[in-house]
Amino acid sequence: MRVTNSLIKDQIINFLTANQERLADVQRQISTNKEVAVSSDDPVRFDRASRFKSLLGKNEQYTSNIDDGIAWIVMGAESLDVVYEALQQAKVLALQTRGDAVSSTRAQVVPYVDALIEEMVLMGNSKFMGKYIFGGTITKDTEPFAYDGVSVTYNGNDGSLTRKVGDDTYLEINTTGSEFLNAFGAVIALRDALDADDGAAMDAAIAQIDTVSTQLLNTIARAGSMQRKLELTRDNLEIANVNLQSYISQAEDVDLMEAILQFNAQELGYRAALESSARIMNISILDHLR
Amino acid sequence: MAGLNNLAEIGKQGMLLSQFGIQIAGKNISNINTRGYSRQRLDVSPILPELLSGFSLGSAINGDTLRRIREGFIDHQYWSQSSLESRYSTEESLLRQIEGVLPSSNETGLGPLLDEFWSAWNGLANDPESSVARTIVRDRAQTLAQSFNRVHREFISFQSTASDEINARIGEINNLATQIAELNRVNPGDNLDLEDQRDRLIDRLSELINIDVQRDGDSVLVSTSGLMLVSGRTSYEISASESINDEGIGQITTVISGTSREVNVASGELSALLTVYNDDVPDLLERLDTLAVTLTEQVNALHRSGFNLNGITGLDFFASATEGASSIAVDSTIAANVDLIATSDALGESGNGNIAKALADLADKDVIGNQTAGEYYRALVGTLGNRVQETVFLKNNQKKIVEHLEMQRQSVSGVSMEEEMTHMVQLEQAFTAASRLVSTADELMRTVLQLI
Numbered sequence: 187m188r189v190t191n192s193l194i195k196d197q198i199i200n201f202l203t204a205n206q207e208r209l210a211d212v213q214r215q216i217s218t219n220k221e222v223a224v225s226s227d228d229p230v231r232f233d234r235a236s237r238f239k240s241l242l243g244k245n246e247q248y249t250s251n252i253d254d255g256i257a258w259i260v261m262g263a264e265s266l267d268v269v270y271e272a273l274q275q276a277k278v279l280a281l282q283t284r285g286d287a288v289s290s291t292r293a294q295v296v297p298y299v300d301a302l303i304e305e306m307v308l309m310g311n312s313k314f315m316g317k318y319i320f321g322g323t324i325t326k327d328t329e330p331f332a333y334d335g336v337s338v339t340y341n342g343n344d345g346s347l348t349r350k351v352g353d354d355t356y357l358e359i360n361t362t363g364s365e366f367l368n369a370f371g372a373v374i375a376l377r378d379a380l381d382a383d384d385g386a387a388m389d390a391a392i393a394q395i396d397t398v399s400t401q402l403l404n405t406i407a408r409a410g411s412m413q414r415k416l417e418l419t420r421d422n423l424e425i426a427n428v429n430l431q432s433y434i435s436q437a438e439d440v441d442l443m444e445a446i447l448q449f450n451a452q453e454l455g456y457r458a459a460l461e462s463s464a465r466i467m468n469i470s471i472l473d474h475l476r
Numbered sequence: 477m478a479g480l481n482n483l484a485e486i487g488k489q490g491m492l493l494s495q496f497g498i499q500i501a502g503k504n505i506s507n508i509n510t511r512g513y514s515r516q517r518l519d520v521s522p523i524l525p526e527l528l529s530g531f532s533l534g535s536a537i538n539g540d541t542l543r544r545i546r547e548g549f550i551d552h553q554y555w556s557q558s559s560l561e562s563r564y565s566t567e568e569s570l571l572r573q574i575e576g577v578l579p580s581s582n583e584t585g586l587g588p589l590l591d592e593f594w595s596a597w598n599g600l601a602n603d604p605e606s607s608v609a610r611t612i613v614r615d616r617a618q619t620l621a622q623s624f625n626r627v628h629r630e631f632i633s634f635q636s637t638a639s640d641e642i643n644a645r646i647g648e649i650n651n652l653a654t655q656i657a658e659l660n661r662v663n664p665g666d667n668l669d670l671e672d673q674r675d676r677l678i679d680r681l682s683e684l685i686n687i688d689v690q691r692d693g694d695s696v697l698v699s700t701s702g703l704m705l706v707s708g709r710t711s712y713e714i715s716a717s718e719s720i721n722d723e724g725i726g727q728i729t730t731v732i733s734g735t736s737r738e739v740n741v742a743s744g745e746l747s748a749l750l751t752v753y754n755d756d757v758p759d760l761l762e763r764l765d766t767l768a769v770t771l772t773e774q775v776n777a778l779h780r781s782g783f784n785l786n787g788i789t790g791l792d793f794f795a796s797a798t799e800g801a802s803s804i805a806v807d808s809t810i811a812a813n814v815d816l817i818a819t820s821d822a823l824g825e826s827g828n829g830n831i832a833k834a835l836a837d838l839a840d841k842d843v844i845g846n847q848t849a850g851e852y853y854r855a856l857v858g859t860l861g862n863r864v865q866e867t868v869f870l871k872n873n874q875k876k877i878v879e880h881l882e883m884q885r886q887s888v889s890g891v892s893m894e895e896e897m898t899h900m901v902q903l904e905q906a907f908t909a910a911s912r913l914v915s916t917a918d919e920l921m922r923t924v925l926q927l928i
Contacts, residue, residue: 190890191508193883200879224575225861226868233858240591240850244839247595254602317605317827323820325827326605345828350598353840356833471897 198463205456212449221440235437242430245423248351252420255349255359256413262319262361263409265309269369270402272302272309276373277395280388283380292380299377306370307333310363320363323347330363331370338370351419358412365405369398480924484917490910493520497903500542501896512676514544514889516668544668547888548691551675554881555682555689559743561878562683564871566748570638571864574756577630578860586627587853589620594839600819601832605785610814613832614806621794621804624768628801631761632724638753639718642728645684645746646714652681653698653711660695661709681705685744701740703732714739723765723800725758756863763856765800767849772798774843775835782818782831789823791816 215221225232276299283292310320310331321330323345330342340363348356372394379387500518507513519542578585596609596616603609659674674696681687681698687705690697698706705712713733720726728750730739741747772794779793791810798804810816820828844852 188887188892190886190892192890193886195509196879196882196886225857226572226575226864227861229858229861229865232861233854236587236854236857240587243588243591243595247598251598251602315603321827323822323825323828327826343825345822345825347827347829348833349602350833350836354837471894475897475901 194466198459198467201459202456202463205452205459209449209452209456212445212452215440216442216445216449219440219442220438221445222438231437235434238430238434238437242427242434244353245427245430249420249423249427251349252351252416252423255351255357256416258314258319258347258359259409259413259416261312261314263406263413265312265319266361266366266402266406266409268309269306269366270399270406272306273369273373273395273399273402276302276376277392277399280376280380280392280395284385284388284392286385289383289385292383296377296380299373299380303333303338303370303373303377306373307331307338310338310366310370318342320361322360322362331367333370337374338367340364340367349416351416351423355419357415357419359416361405361409366398366402368394369402372398480917480921483920484914487910487913487917490913491907494903494907494910498900498907501900501903504891505893505896508891508893512672512679513891514546514668514672514675515891516542517545518542542668544671545889546675547885550881550884550888551678552689554878554885555678555687557874557877557881558679559682559686561871561874562745563743563748564867564874566745567752568864568867568871570748570752571756571860571867573634574631574752574760575860575864577634578627578760578857585853585857586620586623587850587857589616589623590850590853591839592616593620594836597832597838598836600817601829601836604819604829604832605826607814610817613817614811614814617793617806618811621806624764624801624804627764628761631757631764632802635726635753635757638749638757639726639728642716642746642749642753645749646716646730649681649684649705649746650711650713652677652684653705653713656681656696656698656706657709657711660706683744685746686742701742703737703739723761723802725761727754727758760856760860761801763852765802766844767852767856768801768804769798770844771849772796772804774838774841778831778834778838779818781821783820783823783825784818785815785826787823788816789818791818793817 214223222228222231222235279295279298282288283295311329312319317325318328318330321328321342324330324342328341330340332339332341342363344362344364346358346362347360348358351357372391375394376388376391379391497518500516504515593616596613600606600609600613656674656677659670659677662670678687678689678696678698685700688699690699692708695708696706697704697708703712705714714730715733716728716730718726718728730741730746730750731737732739741750776792776794776796780790783789784791792807793810795803795805795807805811819830819832820826821830821834822828839850840848843849847855
């Protein structure tokens with residue numbers, strides 16, 4: 187092949203440009219730490235990374251749903267604990283004044299029992315972040331429990347509140363007021379029996395308190411298991427998230443070690459090309475003619 | 477009959493010949509870096525004996541024997557391959573611009589905005605009473621809608637820029653055709669530099685549009701996809717006609733001016749612009765429209781079935797007039813009052829978030845064919861990414877081919893300093909020898925004269 191000056195020049199330019207392009211590309215990968223930054227870099231890996239990111243985003247939302255749900259359950263369980271304590275105190279007061287010998291003290295404990303009822307109502311109407319915990323889906327404006335001094339009525343509904351914890355999974359987080367409405371009835375029955383100084387009615391009320399206490403314990407246990415389910419789901423999500431992070435990284439991050447080695451190789455090539463170009467450009471027949 | 481006078485004459489002719497040769501070498505050397513210059517050679521033929529007595533030796537330096545060193549076959553190859561190369565490289569740069577318009581990056585694109593939109597509904601499902609959660613839903617929906625609007629707007633403005641480019645290219649093609657026809661008229665054949673100039677114009681023309689070139693004596697015929705652009709001294713113009721539909725999406729067809737003959741542009745920069753303008757952008761816009769319309773319909777259907785804080789049902793969430801990505805927007809009454817966002821599937825239950833929940837679940841429902849909205853969008857981005865990658869691949873291959881042809885051209889037609897300098901030294905020596913011939917003739921003549 188006949189070699190001419192402009193051919194050499196063009197070739198030098200082509201080689202150097204190609205070298206520079208490759209260097210710039212590896213350099214971009216190293217400095218951004220991303221091998222795949224836009225879809226056209228590698229459509230398959232880009233798509234994989236964006237799917238994983240979308241999943242990760244969803245999982246993070248689920249995790250925050252779970253945290254929110256757990257806070258709600260814990261708040262509810264604490265209120266229920268107080269209600270249970272009140273039941274036990276009412277029972278103690280009843281047992282202390284049950285004997286015929288102490289029947290004269292019955293009237294004295296009525297105000298205590300009244301106070302317990304009010305405390306229970308207060309707990310039943312407790313709020314979390316401005317919302318009634320035990321009203322079902324009626325969470326605003328209407329208090330779940332209304333006490334008129336004679337009886338307690340439930341104004342909420344049986345609607346369940348749930349939190350999304352997976353693509354098709356919702357977990358329940360609430361206990362509705364109707365599940366422990368009878369606790370109020372039992373203590374009010376006791377108060378009325380004490381007021382009437384009626385030993386037989388007191389016996390019936392104590393038995394009733396025992397029954398509702400057991401029921402309430404079951405309700406509290408159910409809340410505990412709801413919480414446990416949420417926590418397990420959260421643990422699973424956290425493990426999944428760690429995996430997702432590493433998948434995302436595999437899909438779009440650059441292998442630094444490899445990239446740096448490549449960079450060094452390219453740099454060497456570029457230097458060699460520059461060096462040889464400089465040498466060849468300096469050779470001319472003119473230097474050798476008189 | 478050979479005489480002494482003739483000897484001096486031969487010496488003179490030799491000197492003139494060498495001088496002319498040195499001039500040509502000088503011209504070649506000074507054009508060593510001129511793109512499209514073909515080196516020139518003076519062909520010297522031996523002088524026949526009978527001519528020595530009767531005719532001038534000057535015919536040896538006649539223009540007929542000065543010629544360009546050029547390979548027509550390589551030129552034809554070059555013209556068809558460079559058309560393809562410039563098509564792919566233009567296509568690549570246009571598609572990369574589109575990729576930039578369509579925010580395809582994983583952090584800021586429509587994809588993440590969609591995810592955030594669904595996640596806002598999820599937040600509202602947790603907290604249907606909260607006006608903060610409602611505001612978040614509205615704001616994210618607005619951001620999403622505006623992002624659709626923006627992408628649509630930018631595509632349309634991209635199209636209008638492309639349309640300007642198309643017209644500029646067509647102007648250049650017509651201009652080149654006129655110049656080639658003009659050179660056909662003035663050249664024919666006796667001016668090597670004008671021939672180079674014409675080939676340079678054809679080079680540029682081949683980058684713009686696919687052409688076939690035929691030599692017809694001293695002039696060239698240029699045609700594209702079977703339609704004549706330059707024939708002898710006549711050139712034919714191309715013109716573009718643009719039609720824009722209701723949604724602002726344009727289509728461009730190219731015809732030979734004054735006729736209805738449509739030009740099927742197959743390669744060159746013009747074809748890249750036309751392909752992106754006529755096919756790629758409308759296709760992407762159509763897909764974005766499908767996404768926007770589906771989103772509006774699906775969200776509205778659920779939203780209408782729900783109750784808001786004011787106990788009203790049957791309201792649309794997105795403006796029902798949505799025709800596509802250009803017009804998607806949050807319904808103005810909802811935008812003005814977030815309490816109107818429906819969350820409950822029963823009247824009067826402020827804590828009931830079942831509708832918000834169902835809306836959040838839409839994220840995973842196959843709403844377009846068997847794809848979710850997010851998958852549909854990712855597929856759209858993936859298609860574009862594939863298209864860019866494929867074009868880059870084709871461009872790189874084509875670039876190698878064109879570089880190779882360019883090298884071959886240079887190898888044949890390019891000026892070599894070594895050759896020219898060697899040649900010059902040779903001619904210099906020939907000149908000295910020829911001058912010696914004259915002085916020898918002079919000495920001989922003097923000797924003869926002394927005889928008298």
